[in-house]
Amino acid sequence: MARVTIKDIAQMVGVSKATVSYYLNGNTSKMSLVTKEKIRQAIEETGYQPNKIAQSLATKDTKSIGVVIADITNPFISSVMKGIHDRCQKEGYSVLFTNSDDNPMIEAENIHRLLQQNVSGILLDPIDANASSLKRLNPQKTVMIDRESQEMFVDTVVSNNIASTREFLYKMKERGYEELYFVSYPIEGISTRERRYRGFCEVVGADASRLLILGEQGSEERILDLLASSKKRLGFFTMNGPVLLDFMKIINGTVYQYPRDFGLGSYEDLDWMQVLNPSISCIRQDSYRIGQVAADHLLKKLQQDDEVMEPQRLVVASELIFRDSF
């Protein structure tokens, strides 16, 4: 019981494969109603399904897009993927998913494989947006997500990191938090972190002592010191959800409480932030939208035949959410 092919349909109806192919592709304008109907019937009877692989080979287009995720474990990314999938689904594209596990070697391999699969385009959430290897990607067929490179070489979809952080910190300052700190993982080379920090500096100033890098020698002690000895009203802004989690682990062992002893805010809004007690004020990225916009933009680019354009930056606005943490 081999699968039925276009040839079978053609024979059943008594026409050539070409005619059936035309029918399949809606190229049906000058086709007699009778043959049309006969073909329709034959297809229905047999439950015929065109073979996508064969189609791809003939058209040289796989109608698939490859997604390269830096770390699928990052809670931020699941909504992004949802957005991507929804958009692709709607346009009849399938999505090839790939996880780099925060390892540049794996990332490179993933990209390579996707290319070999002849994906129509690539959506890239890069580990290092500045990595030179990425410059080899065809900018006509790729869109970057979340992290952007120094000099943009490909369209990129990002949150408005600077502005939203600035506005948020402005609010904190307004509420009387005079001594504000930016808590983060190492910043250098990662645009999201750099830009959020930049937004912070625009309000607080570029005083390096206000930057706390978790994981660095003595950072934990530093935080505890601050809590113990600072004379002014203290506030902390964590660069994303995981940083907030780590920060909480440090605080939890102590007597210090927010918002009593210090103010707290974070980039990213994760489910649990409104359940922490007190709940966390934060900046909510529209990650679903980011995925959607990126996919949408990529698909549009793939349609238009190679008009080369300047790399674009597409910005998706984040929302400030004020709860009880400062």
Next chain:
Amino acid sequence: MARVTIKDIAQMVGVSKATVSYYLNGNTSKMSLVTKEKIRQAIEETGYQPNKIAQSLATKDTKSIGVVIADITNPFISSVMKGIHDRCQKEGYSVLFTNSDDNPMIEAENIHRLLQQNVSGILLDPIDANASSLKRLNPQKTVMIDRESQEMFVDTVVSNNIASTREFLYKMKERGYEELYFVSYPIEGISTRERRYRGFCEVVGADASRLLILGEQGSEERILDLLASSKKRLGFFTMNGPVLLDFMKIINGTVYQYPRDFGLGSYEDLDWMQVLNPSISCIRQDSYRIGQVAADHLLKKLQQDDEVMEPQRLVVASELIFRDSF
């Protein structure tokens, strides 16, 4: 600058396509060293990459597996996907990812599309494992994840829901919580929920009054009542992370605190549970492992040529984690 094909290589070397194809597929036993070397060189020079699509068409095997996720937004699933990807990657299979958004229609469409793409196999995290439409899937080529159907018709990888819940509740009871409640979303037809509840009943008894369904009429009041009026030591077990989150929202507005006024435990271990204060004791599913095992099993099945076997249940053990919530 068209891509170089096998034909080009053949011409460069001065052999036929067949010979090059043999070389490519390691079918190189009776091939002269010279031609081998010449081919190797030509490939290296040109950077030739075989076209996967053409290969697939010829071999009728796409070396891809389709993944159908009930709801990609569920935090549980991202590690599963990581496990799947790691395993597939290693075997040279690509992963076609698909999100059903908890909508059976979308699920059906996703499956249909994947089949049309000629995926080698399907990994299914089903919305309703008992849905009759799923019975049409070829059990030789599919493995189910997380949720299992009443009468198993396809290999399924699950956590040891009953046993781990039983052990966990046993511990709660041991600690003096005499009045225990199972907090959940609607249970019926969803094996994970049913089985966790079964484990609960094995310790607590099948008293329906001990079952609290969030979202149902009056469930919230019921919980608050219990807290206000119960004379015995009260304990709650939430069926998964999202339920715990909802439960916390109910509690947070009140004066009641755990573990002072009631004990608390949950299925699933999510990052934030150890940061809640007090931290949450829970059952940690090895979701990475689940993904890995499922992918591994599927790939193995695909290798062995159609020996039909009884549907298997593969169980991945969960781990009990005791923290400060009871």
Next chain:
DNA sequence: GTGAAAGCGCTAACAA
């Protein structure tokens, strides 16, 4: 040891 050639299932230019 290697090559010729058919074929995988479909598309699309061209002819009729």
Next chain:
DNA sequence: TTGTTAGCGCTTTCAC
């Protein structure tokens, strides 16, 4: 309005 035909890039049987 429909059919012929030559591919798409690769695999694989059979012959030499």
